[in-house]
Amino acid sequence: MQRYDRRTALRGEPSRVASDATLAGLDETHVSLHLAMAPDAEEAAVCSAGRGDEAARAWIVRTYTPLVHRFSLRMLGNEEDARDATQETMVKVLRHLDRYDPSRRFATWVFGIARNTCIDEHRRRLRRRTSPEVETVDPADGAFERTEREQRAARLLAALQRLPPRYREILLLYHFELLKYREIADILHLPLGTVMNRIFRARSRLRELYLALEPETGVRP
Amino acid sequence: MKGHLSDDLLERFDTGRLSRAEAARVAVHLDACSPCAGRAHALDPLASVFSAVEDPPVPEGLERAILEAAARPPRTEMDLAWPVAGALLAAAAVLFVSGGDPTGLATAGARIAGAALLVGDVVTGLCSPVFLLFVCATTGLVSSVAAFGLLGLSREVS
Numbered sequence: 139m140q141r142y143d144r145r146t147a148l149r150g151e152p153s154r155v156a157s158d159a160t161l162a163g164l165d166e167t168h169v170s171l172h173l174a175m176a177p178d179a180e181e182a183a184v185c186s187a188g189r190g191d192e193a194a195r196a197w198i199v200r201t202y203t204p205l206v207h208r209f210s211l212r213m214l215g216n217e218e219d220a221r222d223a224t225q226e227t228m229v230k231v232l233r234h235l236d237r238y239d240p241s242r243r244f245a246t247w248v249f250g251i252a253r254n255t256c257i258d259e260h261r262r263r264l265r266r267r268t269s270p271e272v273e274t275v276d277p278a279d280g281a282f283e284r285t286e287r288e289q290r291a292a293r294l295l296a297a298l299q300r301l302p303p304r305y306r307e308i309l310l311l312y313h314f315e316l317l318k319y320r321e322i323a324d325i326l327h328l329p330l331g332t333v334m335n336r337i338f339r340a341r342s343r344l345r346e347l348y349l350a351l352e353p354e355t356g357v358r359p
Numbered sequence: 360m361k362g363h364l365s366d367d368l369l370e371r372f373d374t375g376r377l378s379r380a381e382a383a384r385v386a387v388h389l390d391a392c393s394p395c396a397g398r399a400h401a402l403d404p405l406a407s408v409f410s411a412v413e414d415p416p417v418p419e420g421l422e423r424a425i426l427e428a429a430a431r432p433p434r435t436e437m438d439l440a441w442p443v444a445g446a447l448l449a450a451a452a453v454l455f456v457s458g459g460d461p462t463g464l465a466t467a468g469a470r471i472a473g474a475a476l477l478v479g480d481v482v483t484g485l486c487s488p489v490f491l492l493f494v495c496a497t498t499g500l501v502s503s504v505a506a507f508g509l510l511g512l513s514r515e516v517s
């Protein structure tokens with residue numbers, strides 16, 4: 139039920155715009171912030187920001203920086219690169235608001251820019267460093283102090299980092315950012331069939347990697 | 360597709376056992392129907408693990424840095440216009456200093472490039488030496504070409 143609520147809210151349907159009250163106490167750790175505003179209101183805010191309204195610009199930054207940052211961090215696996223990619227993405231968003239097509243959801247447009255920026259950042263990183271310096275979370279780190287839930291989360295993030303980037307990005311968009319298939323197809327410039335296929339393959343691969351990281355006596359998800 | 364998707368259909372979709380056409384129809388329904396989309400997400404054996412992952416904290420000062428960076432004027436064509444104007448000026452200077460004498464061109468060009476390097480070094484202390492070298496080389500090249508062009512033109516006129 140809670141996943142359903144979150145998904146609905148994330149998809150920006152005004153009937154289920156989540157209030158703090160409905161979310162409080164739920165087992166929801168990554169509720170997106172942009173659900174705090176209905177699509178019409180968001181469109182109006184984006185429009186005002188495009189005309190230079192400082193408050194609207196600040197609202198976009200406050201709302202989307204956490205989403206872009208978590209996507210970039212999980213995509214690049216490195217805090218320094220994630221910070222750079224997030225800043226670059228958000229500056230592009232603010233500077234090119236006139237290029238935003240309101241027939242698409244604003245989040246889709248932002249994630250499209252974030253994705254391209256991460257690809258560029260990844261290339262730059264490969265040029266700068268001989269080997270990619272990924273801060274892979276060792277799932278065994280501090281295992282004694284962590285709860286079972288935290289350990290499983292750490293294993294999942296470690297497994298994600300071991301996926302090829304094309305699998306990682308699609309799972310991040312699908313599972314963490316909860317975008318629609320259409321929106322993912324739009325961001326990745328892929329046909330819908332390819333998107334479904336790739337998500338399916340990426341999930342199978344992720345499951346294998348995740349299970350491989352599980353301790354022998356570990357509890358299966 | 361009337362009503363909601365059956366568990367069986369979702370299960371077959373989730374495990375990749377539908378034809379492309381069927382899968383596309385399911386995807387279209389999922390994009391439009393939140394309850395079914397929620398059920399599809401929950402089918403993944405890792406669903407509970409995905410929801411266990413916490414959001415990373417946004418780095419301190421990042422949001423302010425973004426607003427400040429976005430408020431700064433972006434690099435425009437004007438940034439390119441200055442070096443071009445500089446090169447043209449240099450070309451005119453080469454022509455003037457050499458008094459239209461082709462043998463004096465090289466010496467004058469070298470002097471001006473040297474002066475440009477010195478001024479550039481002082482003015483743009485932040486620029487890397489490689490960049491400065493590039494600017495000087497480009498300026499020298501452009502000014503020489505332009506000088507020869509202007510020289511030819513002035514001879515034709517007279």
Ligand SMILES: [Zn+2]
Pocket residue numbers: 362363364388392393394395396
């Ligand atoms: Zn349905």
